[in-house]
Amino acid sequence: MQTITLALVLLSAVLISAVIAQIVPKVSSPLVQIALGALVAIIADSRIIIEIEPELFLVLFIAPLLFHEAHEADKTSLWKNKKSMLSYAIGLVLLSAIVIGVAVHALIPSIGLAAALALGAALGPTDAVAVSSLKHDANIPPRQQAILQGESLLNDASGIVCFQFALGVAVGGVFVAQDAILTFLYQFIGGLVLGIVIGLIANFAIQKVRNLGLENTTFHVLFEVLIPFIAFLVGEHMHVSGVINVVACGITMSFAKRNLGPSISRLNIVSSSVWRVAAFALNGIVFVLLGTQLPTALTDGFKGIDAGPLELIAYILIVSIIMHSTRFVWSLLSEWRSDVEKHIKRSTKQRARSAAITTFAGAKGTITLAIMFTIPTWITIDGSLLHFPNRNLLIFIASGVILLSLILATFIVPLLAPRKLPDTIGDSKQKAQNNVAILRNVIENLTAQQNDDNRRATSEVIRRYNDRIKRIVESENLETISDLHLRIKALQWEQDYVWQRLEAEEISFKDAYALIARYARVINMLERSQHRLPYLTKRLRNALNLARRTLTRIQKMRRQLPSQTPTETQVINRNVHANAISYAIERMEEEMTISQLPSEAYSRLIVEYQTARAALLETLPSITSFTRREKSIEEVLREALRLELEAIQSAYEDEKLSWQQARDLRQNVALMQIDLNDQL
Incomplete structure (x- = not known):
């Protein structure tokens, strides 16, 4: 005793x-x-x-x-x-x-x-x-x-x-x-x-x-x-x-x-x-x-x-x-x-x-x-x-x-050997960088914890964390690394998957060629944009995002309107395309832990790919499934806020945050937790 x-x-x-x-x-x-x-x-x-x-x-x-x-x-x-x-x-x-x-x-x-x-x-x-x-x-x-x-x-x-x-x-x-x-x-x-x-x-x-x-x-x-x-x-x-x-x-x-x-x-x-x-x-x-x-x-x-x-x-x-x-x-x-x-x-x-x-x-x-x-x-x-x-x-x-x-x-x-404190000019930018590092840590943990049951909810929460990182980066003018190279690699992974299915004779040559040619056109367009001026690249990306959002809305409208039953070939092609997207997502998740690119670059593209895959396979959701999805998002969001508190504490223990900075970040998380509880 x-x-x-x-x-x-x-x-x-x-x-x-x-x-x-x-x-x-x-x-x-x-x-x-x-x-x-x-x-x-x-x-x-x-x-x-x-x-x-x-x-x-x-x-x-x-x-x-x-x-x-x-x-x-x-x-x-x-x-x-x-x-x-x-x-x-x-x-x-x-x-x-x-x-x-x-x-x-x-x-x-x-x-x-x-x-x-x-x-x-x-x-x-x-x-x-x-x-x-x-x-x-x-x-x-x-x-x-x-x-x-x-x-x-x-x-x-x-x-x-x-x-x-x-x-x-x-x-x-x-x-x-x-x-x-x-x-x-x-x-x-x-x-x-x-x-x-x-x-x-x-x-x-x-x-x-x-x-x-x-x-x-x-x-x-x-x-x-x-x-x-x-x-x-x-x-x-x-x-x-x-x-x-x-x-x-x-x-x-x-x-x-x-x-x-x-x-x-x-x-x-x-x-x-x-x-x-x-x-x-x-x-x-x-x-x-x-x-x-x-x-x-x-x-x-x-x-x-x-x-x-x-x-x-x-x-x-x-x-x-x-x-x-x-x-x-x-x-x-x-x-x-x-x-x-x-x-x-x-x-x-x-x-x-x-x-x-x-x-x-x-x-x-x-x-x-x-x-x-x-x-x-x-x-x-x-x-x-x-x-x-x-x-x-x-x-x-x-x-x-x-x-x-x-x-x-x-x-x-x-x-x-006194610790160097950030100067008054760079203090705000340093705090922003520390905050971004904490949010990236949360994204990496959420990505590692996701499974088939919570994948959609996790994607939604990761998207929200990416939005928070984007707001911080834009407000403090922090340098960001272009994810254009990653997008090209993802498309090449999709191409590789289609080639594998063609070699396994799971898809016809005609259908495989159509998909591979489509990937090649997008890759060529992105590669050409790398050699243009930065503002042209930014405008191209904005145009692509606008086109993607427009296409997504059209697809949603088409699913809500009566349509003809898709042929067997269309179903197969749609499944192959969805599986190619899944293959690219798996490769991105593998590289995410070792790449020099920031985690939000991977997670942002993963969320886009998951959304595209869902658009290919998903039927119109019912009220019950919508409610279930919102509840799942709340659960993942609670876990994300808990992980964020852990990341703040770890950063404080590693002397990356001062006591005052850690306290302010904890208060922000506490406010988000209160807001989440009030929504229930």
């Missing part, structure tokens, strides 16, 4: 932190969550036992978070900065362990050199969760962002291995340099290779299930969520680095071959939504748990130590200064080396600024505390059971340095 209570308390703290972050956006979420965690620990006291089992903590929280970070990482940037990234992940961790270890031993002689080196090794890794949270508060340059991300994904393994060897010596073991190097290489390279193998096997399994037609959204999402746990546990069982194993697996799975189509788009949307919620919850729980451990760690640090509070705080400050100074010197040398290799000329001040960003953005977090909690409380020396010397003091110093590094990262990094 206590476990359930603790889980509910932690989730409640994460929810509260989300609300506080909206009210006080200047304070980063990790600090708010740490404070809430400390408050939970103080209030709960002995009523709820809050203990972190380091191995379980790594499996339940760190493994899925690292997998998600690796899966979503920018592989191009990581590969481009691989030398610097590996130097931070391995070289800097080793250097930090030595420098901090020697300094702590000299500062506090009662702490043995091996134990001090263990502390230095634990303070080497940066926290991937803390690093990723900084990108929302500061405009970190791409190179520094790639280095920080890659470092945080890989340095856990080097820190853990160094810590284990130092701790082994501290409890009475013997340090052998050759064994240490071989063990490190085995764990690092073994974890890398095993992770790639597991990732390839997972991709193969997904592809096999998909080819058999057995895959659905539920299977894919659950399988993807399960993989990091399997990878970590297999890695630990094989005595390689579970952390490196998970990271390599996540990167490998991100290269999986993806088929195109609405069903795949729907799967990707659901998967990203699940991971977004899971990552937010796990990130929050990690920092809340860190906060719950700080009161105990800081309180126990005073027990059995002949030092006053000021002296203990001085220890934390000195260790923090040494840690940051070591990292700054390493970063400065790395920036200098990178400039020399790339023949870039920068002033010392510019290099120092970049080095300072990398230094303070490398915050420590739960990995460090989890490593420190693996220090045994009791050890056996010469057959006697003794307390581990200065265990509480070591954990106290580590906890203080973690907290201080997070505070410095939260307040100093935004000063070194």
Whole structure:
């Protein structure tokens, strides 16, 4: 029962932190969550036992978070900065362990050199969760962002291995340099290779299930969520680095071959939504748990130590200064080396600024505390059971340095790399562009979710969203990309379909030729218009739209008037034409997810094609079918407004919208929801 209570308390703290972050956006979420965690620990006291089992903590929280970070990482940037990234992940961790270890031993002689080196090794890794949270508060340059991300994904393994060897010596073991190097290489390279193998096997399994037609959204999402746990546990069982194993697996799975189509788009949307919620919850729980451990760690640090509070705080400050100074010197040398290799000329001040960003953005977090909690409380020396010397003091110093590094990262990094706010002239245009991006996101989601039952209603709602985009674009004079090339491709797809039916002898040569010739005439006309002046193209498009609307009205009038029964040939030709339109729609939906054209260009043309297909096949609707269609439109519109709210929140979390802009957009959606309810 206590476990359930603790889980509910932690989730409640994460929810509260989300609300506080909206009210006080200047304070980063990790600090708010740490404070809430400390408050939970103080209030709960002995009523709820809050203990972190380091191995379980790594499996339940760190493994899925690292997998998600690796899966979503920018592989191009990581590969481009691989030398610097590996130097931070391995070289800097080793250097930090030595420098901090020697300094702590000299500062506090009662702490043995091996134990001090263990502390230095634990303070080497940066926290991937803390690093990723900084990108929302500061405009970190791409190179520094790639280095920080890659470092945080890989340095856990080097820190853990160094810590284990130092701790082994501290409890009475013997340090052998050759064994240490071989063990490190085995764990690092073994974890890398095993992770790639597991990732390839997972991709193969997904592809096999998909080819058999057995895959659905539920299977894919659950399988993807399960993989990091399997990878970590297999890695630990094989005595390689579970952390490196998970990271390599996540990167490998991100290269999986993806088929195109609405069903795949729907799967990707659901998967990203699940991971977004899971990552937010796990990130929050990690920092809340860190906060719950700080009161105990800081309180126990005073027990059995002949030092006053000021002296203990001085220890934390000195260790923090040494840690940051070591990292700054390493970063400065790395920036200098990178400039020399790339023949870039920068002033010392510019290099120092970049080095300072990398230094303070490398915050420590739960990995460090989890490593420190693996220090045994009791050890056996010469057959006697003794307390581990200065265990509480070591954990106290580590906890203080973690907290201080997070505070410095939260307040100093935004000063070194402030986010660029839009100027007053471009502010209106930027807001319009953000709004258009949100509406495009809604269109893409609606397109992925449509099926045979709601296709007509979805088309109508998409048309309304296209109209909203058109009004915004025209009012702000935003640049738009011509969809003329897309229209030509769609007509060519229709031609391809007719040729396929002709080869299958499902249509006569005469009828096929008539359709193909018609497509060719329209394509030639559109291609000629590409080489004319823009205003002629615009006038041509307006004329085509007017002709299409006129033709549609005439067709409606003809359906309402008595007419002769169509011949069998006419029915076949009409069906072939309708099927050709359906084929073109399918191809457009496939390309919509990968094309550089904006989504409204595709959705606008898809709606036009769906309308044309309906005009070919539809009979005059009855009152009942009309009412049913209007009700279906209302349902899809409600879903669209919900998706729009989600897109607004995502844009706000990604710092693409300010709090004020997000609030204004939410109010607009709320007004549309009220208007929709009033119409019922």
